[in-house]
Amino acid sequence: MKLMKITKIALLALTSLMFMHAQADYPDKPIGVMVAYGPGGATDFQARIATLASGKEALIGQPIYILNKPGAGGRTGWNWFASEAPKDGSMLAAYNVPHFIAQSIVFDTAYNINTLEPLGNWGADPAVLIVGKDSPFNTVADLLAHADANPGAVTISGAGKFVGHHIAFLQFAKASGRDLTYIPAKGGVDALRLVKAGEVSAGFNNLSDSARSAADLKILAVADLTRHAYLPDVPTLMESGVDVDDSSVNFRGLMVPAGTPQDVIDFLASKTPDMFNDKKTQGKMKSTNSPARVMTRDEVIAMWNERQAYLTDLLAGLQ
């Protein structure tokens, strides 16, 4: 009898504990953010800065730690995230648009915009068209004139395939109607080296990295809808007469896997923009030359959908 009673009480206690656990104020423990690139890279250190304030009570109320899962241009980490990561809000991930969307179109991946739920966006790094300091080209028109005289001979470097730089190149080649050659380097730094050393005619690279190297480069144009505050004198590609929009801008933000409870998504989505807008975080973004652009979940959903439609079209010609 006594044993039965104890068992009953124990069971009751256990179920109430489990019930409490489900009801317990999320989040009750530190939250992870999976970064699909190695530690020390731009996405990694921006993710660390962007989530600095998460521990504040008014914000998420729990500290955030970073889990790096690099490999295959981000595919290793994002595949893991979409298929194996816990769907209870204990593990978030950083996204890079257009990278992951372009990859989900070209490769057989576990992730795409339907298996992921955005929470908010912290940064936007546009691609810029650059040439070396000693290059004979001073404007986009110079470069295109050279391409007219020498079809195929104009080489443009970028950080590999199906990333923002590659998208910018594809748009640029299409809109200008010229025969250009894309040189996919192993990463952004290597793509920049090819330009600085004069191995390639030009390059698409991150605005942040290019602005820092202004002494070794000439920045011809920004692949965005408006000029950028860091480079007020540099025209957009549209101003330079080539119809290229902001589809190649490298957006960075946070997401959870689809299937995460709606109340968890709503909670995180309501807090992330404020977390990114934290004063210290914004100061740190600025001092590290990381272009910030805070967007809400709804704005990101709209942006993802727009990119998905556009990139499907653009990349269809390549398959």
Add this chain to the structure above:
Amino acid sequence: MEFLDYFSNVFTVYHIALLVGGTFAGIILGALPGLSPTMSVALLIPFTFHMKPESGLILLGAMYTATVAGGAISAILVNVPGAPANIATAMDGHQMAKKGLSREALHYCFMSSFVGGIFGVFILIFFTPPLARLSLEFGTTELFWIAILGITIIATIDSKSVVKGLLSGLFGLMLATIGDNPVLGVERFVFTDHLEGGVNIVVGLIGLFAMPQVLNLMEKYYSEKHPVLSTEGHSSLMQSFRFVFGKVKALSIGSFIGSLVGIIPGAGGQIAGLVAYDQTKKVSKNQSNYGKGEPEGIIAAESANNSMVGPSLIPLLTLSIPGSPTAAVLLGGLLIHGIFPGHEIFVSENTAPVVWTFIDSLILAQIFMLIIGLFLSRHSGWIMKVPDNYMAVSILVLAVFGTYSIGNSYSDVLIMVVLGTIMFFASKAGFSAVPVVLGIILGPIAENNFLLGKLIGGARYGDDWMIYFTTGTINVTLIVICIASITYGLYSNRKSKRST
């Protein structure tokens, strides 16, 4: 002499504490498989977030310096290089340890690391402007030829049989093709999801060295009664000191090649150590003793990988182009502190104090690395006396832990175990792990730069794209060196066959 002006900044209690702590931790971390210099520096960067820029950089610099040297400890004591840079060290270092000369081997290692390291830092201090220009000359095609030069070494580096060396190298090159190719934008040989990320160099390194060692130790434990290791060497510090500084040739070849490799973007300590080892071997009088515990091998490899540290910062600080994989991670460390590389970094009012303090601290880091390293060497005997069964378990735990920590991925652990098991049986048939790792390291450098060079050459010269690879002073020089290396390899192979 700007570097003298800021020396006093390093001598604060806080900075000295950071240097000592960073160096000590770096040596230990470096000795653990998986926590390579690149990984250690990357993991440390977030911790420097809240430090002042110069303090953060001093800590990162000490870590970079010490991990490169620390990797030699495990290479010598347990034949498991802590990082790719220490592969060449393991070949003779562990043989010395087996003969009971582990303490001497460690003495030689830290002393030659110190000499190379100081040499490299002084190159950084005095020759940055001209060498920054030179580093830009090493482009796509030059890197391709450097990788080919490395491949010419494969056949002879650690095998008695040229055929087995070539086969092992080929196996490594094939492993390197697995996974995503950034230039082609396609996945290759990904038969299971585990292979999606390819074979990471450090995962391969741990698998090919640590796992066979674990299995060897277990086999030894169960088959024979473990032989008690021969007595420890008795050389005093002074004797080691005299010995190392008597090896002027090995030290200068190592330091020179290491510095040169440091300046070249995209090549790092792993190439520095192996090329220096190979070159020193070729001009050595004790050639036949290499691979059997020749101290010169350790001296050349360790002076090379540490002299690479300073010069790898030359293109990093001036051009934002890292001279080694670790320098690439360090770039992130510079950026989060608002230090943006450029030629003006050494003179601008805002950055000059930080940068010069950082460079000065590298000199002190070398000194602390020597002192702490020599202190630890005194106790190397402890590790050599650990019974085989405990040793096997410890290496296994560290190998699994280290592999997992690289990409937080079980797939990597799986790859490590499978490769290690294959290597264990292959080594019984006389195959060596060194050419396999060389293949994994050099394969992507050779292939990707070939593809890029072909694209760029094709855009410039059309069907005559080969011209791009065969013109330019550095390309021609490298081609000549490649031919010489192959010819020499064939010649010495014939000679040794005739003499036996």
